[in-house]
Amino acid sequence: MTPGDTAAPPLLELRGINKSFGPVHVLRDVDFTVRAGEVTALVGDNGAGKSTLVKCIGGIYSTDNGETHIDGQKVNIHGPRDAAHNGIEIVYQDLALCDNLDIVQNMFLGREKRSGLILDEPAMEELAAKTLAGLSVRTVKSVRQLVSSLSGGQRQTVAIAKAVLWNSRLVILDEPTAALGVAQTAQVLELVRRLADNGLAVVLISHNMNDVFAVSDRIAALYLGRMAAQVRATDVTHAQVVELITAGRSGSLGLQPEEAL
Amino acid sequence: MRAGPSQEEIRRQNLGALLRLVHMRGQISRAELTSELGLNRSTIGALTSDLTATGLVSEEAPRETGRAGRPSLVVRASSEQVYVYAANIGVDRITAARVGLGGVILDRRESTRPSGDVVPPLRSFIQSMESKVDTDARCFGAGISVCGLVRREDGMVRLGPHLGWLDQPVGIALQEELPDLLPSVVVGNVADLSALAEHTRGAGVDCSNIIYVYSDVGIGAGIIAGGRRVTGHGGYGGEVGHMVVHPNGRPCGCGSRGCWETEVGEEALLRLSGRTGQSGREAVLAVVDAAVRGDAEAQAAVRHVGDWLGFGVANLVNIFNPELVIFGGTLRDVYLAAAAQVRSRLNHNALAACREHVRLRTPQLGDDAPLLGAAELAFEQLLADPLG
Numbered sequence: 001m002t003p004g005d006t007a008a009p010p011l012l013e014l015r016g017i018n019k020s021f022g023p024v025h026v027l028r029d030v031d032f033t034v035r036a037g038e039v040t041a042l043v044g045d046n047g048a049g050k051s052t053l054v055k056c057i058g059g060i061y062s063t064d065n066g067e068t069h070i071d072g073q074k075v076n077i078h079g080p081r082d083a084a085h086n087g088i089e090i091v092y093q094d095l096a097l098c099d100n101l102d103i104v105q106n107m108f109l110g111r112e113k114r115s116g117l118i119l120d121e122p123a124m125e126e127l128a129a130k131t132l133a134g135l136s137v138r139t140v141k142s143v144r145q146l147v148s149s150l151s152g153g154q155r156q157t158v159a160i161a162k163a164v165l166w167n168s169r170l171v172i173l174d175e176p177t178a179a180l181g182v183a184q185t186a187q188v189l190e191l192v193r194r195l196a197d198n199g200l201a202v203v204l205i206s207h208n209m210n211d212v213f214a215v216s217d218r219i220a221a222l223y224l225g226r227m228a229a230q231v232r233a234t235d236v237t238h239a240q241v242v243e244l245i246t247a248g249r250s251g252s253l254g255l256q257p258e259e260a261l
Numbered sequence: 262m263r264a265g266p267s268q269e270e271i272r273r274q275n276l277g278a279l280l281r282l283v284h285m286r287g288q289i290s291r292a293e294l295t296s297e298l299g300l301n302r303s304t305i306g307a308l309t310s311d312l313t314a315t316g317l318v319s320e321e322a323p324r325e326t327g328r329a330g331r332p333s334l335v336v337r338a339s340s341e342q343v344y345v346y347a348a349n350i351g352v353d354r355i356t357a358a359r360v361g362l363g364g365v366i367l368d369r370r371e372s373t374r375p376s377g378d379v380v381p382p383l384r385s386f387i388q389s390m391e392s393k394v395d396t397d398a399r400c401f402g403a404g405i406s407v408c409g410l411v412r413r414e415d416g417m418v419r420l421g422p423h424l425g426w427l428d429q430p431v432g433i434a435l436q437e438e439l440p441d442l443l444p445s446v447v448v449g450n451v452a453d454l455s456a457l458a459e460h461t462r463g464a465g466v467d468c469s470n471i472i473y474v475y476s477d478v479g480i481g482a483g484i485i486a487g488g489r490r491v492t493g494h495g496g497y498g499g500e501v502g503h504m505v506v507h508p509n510g511r512p513c514g515c516g517s518r519g520c521w522e523t524e525v526g527e528e529a530l531l532r533l534s535g536r537t538g539q540s541g542r543e544a545v546l547a548v549v550d551a552a553v554r555g556d557a558e559a560q561a562a563v564r565h566v567g568d569w570l571g572f573g574v575a576n577l578v579n580i581f582n583p584e585l586v587i588f589g590g591t592l593r594d595v596y597l598a599a600a601a602q603v604r605s606r607l608n609h610n611a612l613a614a615c616r617e618h619v620r621l622r623t624p625q626l627g628d629d630a631p632l633l634g635a636a637e638l639a640f641e642q643l644l645a646d647p648l649g
Contacts, residue, residue: 042610136625182550186597214600214621234617252371 153184454634456483567599571606
């Protein structure tokens, strides 16, 4: 699949999403489109609504109104299970891995495979190894290593592999390179790119403009709860994206003055 | 009027095409071969048994395919038995490897580059690897990747600016050292060979227009246009490091002024970050690391280099309209740390039609690309005429 292939309906399309927490109107008429085979970067200042939007997609929060379409079909997502059922997986910043368990146990946590009454360890081990190999991950020595013995980059890799394992179609990554060193950041970025090149839809939340430009095909900028613009990474400059984040517009792009209140 | 190809020529052609597919995939089922090559099923069977008889490939029953019907036999490259030697001569290090058919690195040796002749250490690397090889295995030659200008017809290294080489017949010299083992030794430019490797089995498998920009100390590019390597009349093409981007810029080692290399090369990054006198990959990574950690001088240096990297890539994108630009060598790390500058400059300077589908990527084969590319070159003769 080539990026920018607009013939097929987008994998995920949100239309007019609103979300309030009591008196605070966090998301205002947000439209958001994610395509398979592409990395869509979701950028915005602190408090712009990135995390809330992601939690709405993942079924953690319900939306007040608006529509969610997957493959052009309207769907209702009422909880994380609905999201997982639709192939949506989220990797949170804290990774949600258990230090006292090994890689296989973590990847299958709560969704273990069984054969009869007992756990099917060989099948899980093989699937975990296959998933890591499919992502060209060479840094992990054994899938029976405890997660506590892994480096930051390796943990991120395991968390991403865990999300990919479930035949997921959309993987959302919240700040995957925060708190990593240079070499590990490079590895994680290459992994993110490979996910999309393998045909998955990827949403990348990041504050680092180099990370955003290094891997993404499209950039969606949120500004005070509104979608300022969703642009192709081949059409914008660093300065324009920074303006979209900080002012909600940049020249003809983004929110026009009367709406950006 | 020329007569059509003889039956023998067609057979040689088909054998080559089949072996090339097995070599590219490592293993492939007979059914896939039939559909990929568009040949008759029984022809594929006959060709495969010819190749099996010579020991180039082996056939075996596949593992569970999960599909209905009798599973098709899997043809596998005999990597352990059919191999070449590959070497990469970098500015700081020399690497040698034994590479099996199918592009599998079976064994490798590495050391710092000696100041003198590189042929004796290469010979001892090869001899030490050869001593561990099964007696029924066959060597089909060697390929060497060099950061310099290589004459296509005989592999003479005309100029290796950062190696201090002038007219070095390194391929012939190595072949003369090991005449019984190596039937031939071919030589290529490191960027060209890296591009070839990524095109054959890396990031550029599905692309036919690729530019691989490689940086060791200098900058060079491997260019693949329309699926073919572009190396020019004598084989010296792709020296993008010496396109002039800044007429009033700094003097370059080549005698010109303001070459791209003087703005984006290792020396420029180190000078701008106040590390004059240091050199090598570690030093480049240290600058990138410092920039990410917030060192203002290093950040300014990385931004400057990223900006100029974007200028050069914009020129290349306008000229070649590639679908894929790969940043290899130390440029991989520089690109990832300065992607915002590179992209912005490219988007600003390149023509919209030329840049709209271009993907910027890092290599999938990493530091193995020059070795795998050199091996591709060495396998070329075997693939052209498998039974020859």
